[in-house]
Amino acid sequence: MRAFVTFWIATAIWICFNPPGGFMFVTLCTILIPLMSFTPVTPKLLFMLLTLGFLFALPAYVLLLPQLTHWLELAAFLFGYAFIGFYVFQGPVSIFFLLGLFTLGIQNTMSYHVDAILLSILMFYMVCATLIVAMYFPFSSRxxxxxxxxxxxxxxxxxxxxxxxxxxxxxxxxxxxxxxxxxxxxxxxxxxxxxxxxxxxxxxxxxxxxxxxxxxxxxxxxxxxxxxxxxxxxxxxxxxxxxxxxxxxxxxxxxxxxxxxxxxxxxxxxxxxxxxxxxxxxxxxxxxxxxxxxxxxxxxxxxxxxxxxxxxxxxxxxxxxxxxxxxxxxxxxxxx
Structure with a gap:
């Protein structure tokens, strides 16, 4: 029921306001709501975890990734990022930390646009806001x-x-x-x-x-x-x-x-x-x-x-x- 309500709330927002990410916004809302419903993650903790992930991802996108010229360097970067996510943090914290990795948009041929990563970050924060609404409507999941x-x-x-x-x-x-x-x-x-x-x-x-x-x-x-x-x-x-x-x-x-x-x-x-x-x-x-x-x-x-x-x-x-x-x-x- 919670996922059903969240899907239609996110779909209505997508149709009426066309948020960054398009239908990916709806997909993330629907996928993450069970995680918030059946894990100790609270709305306040969710904002903190995503902010922590973006604090690592944004400097890496601006300062580190443009300096990488060899695939071994990229492999070492991904290994280090994943190592921090899975071994330093525990449980759901690692999942939200690694969400920052998805905002980097790593491809075979990289093109760097700060506005693109900022829009991705905005999409995740909009997902958080939508999940908070879904957590308390039509019934509370506290x-x-x-x-x-x-x-x-x-x-x-x-x-x-x-x-x-x-x-x-x-x-x-x-x-x-x-x-x-x-x-x-x-x-x-x-x-x-x-x-x-x-x-x-x-x-x-x-x-x-x-x-x-x-x-x-x-x-x-x-x-x-x-x-x-x-x-x-x-x-x-x-x-x-x-x-x-x-x-x-x-x-x-x-x-x-x-x-x-x-x-x-x-x-x-x-x-x-x-x-x-x-x-x-x-x-x-x-x-x-x-x-x-x-x-x-x-x-x-x-x-x-x-x-x-x-x-x-x-x-x-x-x-x-x-x-x-x-x-x-x-x-x-x-x-x-």
Missing amino acids: PARVYESLRRRFFRLCARWLKRSARPQRMASWVPRNFLLGGAALLGKMEAWGPRVDATAFADDGARQVAALNSCCELLYAQLQVLAVRCREFSDNDLITAAKRRGGVKTIAHLCDSLARCGPVASVPEGQGRFTDIEERLDELLGDDYLDRYDPHELAQFYVYLNLQASIYLALLDCAAAQQAIDWQRMGETRF
Whole structure:
């Protein structure tokens, strides 16, 4: 979607204003936007990297290249430029540094025009400006915003699944499958975008806090996976069906909704009384003659279900504590 929007923005600029480079301007915008979307390169860093590359390329074009008369001299120049780009700089920095090499226009028969290289430099800066617009329109690609959105979607997905699992009737088989696929995808994206959040925006160790939240969400998802895999088995158990009517699962789902809204953590333990009420009223639920009325396998399933609900509840409390440690308001601040 991001590349699609960027392509049409760049195409509109090319048609209306005919920038230097012609359609190469559109091509570079479309190629570079995925690099900005999935690497730690920010708009400010992009301008700095391109300026660094041009600071090497422009003096070389004016002072060094016109003095080269032998192909070995040109080979040594290209080797030195590439060596600096790949071994001195790391990762995406080397790519943007080597972009300065493309502005030199090296050919078999060289003709030097300062205006040509200046137009090439102008084209790259226009590409940067277009990429900045594309990064924030129609939706922001800042890692902090993306991560916050993924966190909210993850807890909403967990809440929807818990509400569906609270229904006494048998659920369709696609429901747990849909949850398992969607939850794994969201967790993978959170693991990918979490380390890219700018840790300097936090007063404490932001990277550690985000990693702790990812770890807690992974533990919660593992507990919910067990519930999803065994949902059909649990739905056939009369004791579990009676426990669902007590509202314990719905209470946990409401806690997930509270975490998705980034609500105050103080509201999370309020459901503890209603949740533990199921365990306190086991005698009323089972009756005195439960060993005669219920199959041992059914009783074992019931206690497995209760322990699983307790594990999910504790995992939610861990998520709430990890989420509270992060300054979400500061994370959402607009920074260039």
